[in-house]
Amino acid sequence: MNLNIFQLLGLAMVIFAFGAQVFIPGSVVYYSTVSSSVSFIPNASTTSPNNPLQYPASSPYFPAQAVLSGISQLEVLNVSVQISQWSGSVWNLIGTYPLSYGTTTGASLVYGYLFAPLGSPGSLYAFSFSVVTTDLGSFAGIGYIQIATLSGYFSINGFPATNTTFLRVSNPLLTFTYNITQTGFSSGSITPYVIVKNGTTQLAQVTMAFQSLNNGYFIYSATYTLPSSGTYTMSGFVTYGSQTYQQMNIVSDWGSANLTSMSFTDIYVVIGLFGVAFIFLGARKKKES
Numbered sequence: 633m634n635l636n637i638f639q640l641l642g643l644a645m646v647i648f649a650f651g652a653q654v655f656i657p658g659s660v661v662y663y664s665t666v667s668s669s670v671s672f673i674p675n676a677s678t679t680s681p682n683n684p685l686q687y688p689a690s691s692p693y694f695p696a697q698a699v700l701s702g703i704s705q706l707e708v709l710n711v712s713v714q715i716s717q718w719s720g721s722v723w724n725l726i727g728t729y730p731l732s733y734g735t736t737t738g739a740s741l742v743y744g745y746l747f748a749p750l751g752s753p754g755s756l757y758a759f760s761f762s763v764v765t766t767d768l769g770s771f772a773g774i775g776y777i778q779i780a781t782l783s784g785y786f787s788i789n790g791f792p793a794t795n796t797t798f799l800r801v802s803n804p805l806l807t808f809t810y811n812i813t814q815t816g817f818s819s820g821s822i823t824p825y826v827i828v829k830n831g832t833t834q835l836a837q838v839t840m841a842f843q844s845l846n847n848g849y850f851i852y853s854a855t856y857t858l859p860s861s862g863t864y865t866m867s868g869f870v871t872y873g874s875q876t877y878q879q880m881n882i883v884s885d886w887g888s889a890n891l892t893s894m895s896f897t898d899i900y901v902v903i904g905l906f907g908v909a910f911i912f913l914g915a916r917k918k919k920e921s
Contacts, residue, residue: 668702668768672761674775681718684756684776688821693746694777696759698731700741703765705733710764711743718756726757752875753781782822784812786868786880793868797882804858804886810840810870812850823871824852826880830864861886 673696674685687694696713711731716723731743749755756778763771786793787809789801810824824840840852858864868880 668700668765670701670703670763670771670773671699672759672773672775673697673699674759674777681756681758681776684778686780687749687777688780693748694757696731696745696747696761698743698761698763699737700743700763701739703741703768705741707765707767708733708741708743708763709766710762712762713745714760714762715747716758716760717751718758723758731761749777749779751779753779753872755779780814782812782870782872782877783814784810784824784870784879786810786824786826788866788882788884793866793880793882795881797880799882799884801858801884801886804861806856806858806884808838808840808854808856808868809843810852810868814849821872822850822852825869825871826854826856827867827869828856828858828864829867830862835859835864858884858886 696715698711698713700708700711711733712728713731714728715726717726718724729745729747731745734742734744736742747757747759749757751757756776759775759777761771761773761775765771788799789807790809791797791799793799808824808826812822820842826838826840827834828836828838836856838854838856840854843851843853845851863883863885866880866882866884867878870877870879
């Protein structure tokens with residue numbers, strides 16, 4: 633058999649291609665047998681809509697997360713979250729969003745999605761997570777968050793002030809205080825202030841600054857000096873997130889010798905008692921005449 637140079641070259645290449653496979657070992661992919669797990673934020677402690685994670689309204693985003701342990705990125709096919717809002721009677725679907733790989737913490741992969749809450753304080757959301765892998769099956773979880781409502785009260789010179797408080801002071805220097813009565817807020821997320829009026833004329837808007845932290849509760853304070861003796865209206869407001877709440881509207885009088893606090897209800901009772909006394913006095917005078 634006479635073979636030309638091209639045939640000899642082709643035959644040599646075929647023999648090499650098939651013969652070399654006998655000596656080249658096959659590829660082996662190794663998968664760790666370390667146990668795998670997935671956790672979510674909102675986490676397992678908020679799996680009931682009656683016990684949601686309270687989240688400040690002032691925060692622009694909620695960081696929904698899936699933390700994958702014992703799972704490599706090559707094994708992850710899909711990580712997503714379905715977000716719904718409670719209407720008061722049914723859950724309304726907002727949308728389904730992919731969670732993006734963010735970082736590796738220790739031996740765990742962290743996937744996240746920044747959700748911008750659409751509702752006002754008190755709004756309730758459900759997060760239904762789904763993680764799909766190549767060989768480890770699927771993982772699912774659900775958690776709830778609620779946009780926290782603000783709870784607190786104003787005080788003037790140490791006296792709690794509501795919409796029915798009448799305060800008489802003997803010193804024109806007033807100390808305004810706002811006390812948060814729940815935790816979970818940042819000191820910069822809340823701005824309390826008091827508007828002082830004499831009649832219909834606004835004299836000042838007194839913005840209160842963060843003063844201290846008492847057992848996890850924030851306290852804000854400010855001072856204001858009344859310009860002269862007289863009767864003033866003081867309205868307390870709190871800005872929280874995009875909302876502003878009025879939590880105080882009182883009447884204050886400067887001029888008495890002692891610092892006292894009396895509610896409008898007490899005043900009405902006193903007036904009523906005087907009224908009863910005058911009725912009896914009138915009846916007696918009529919009888920005598």
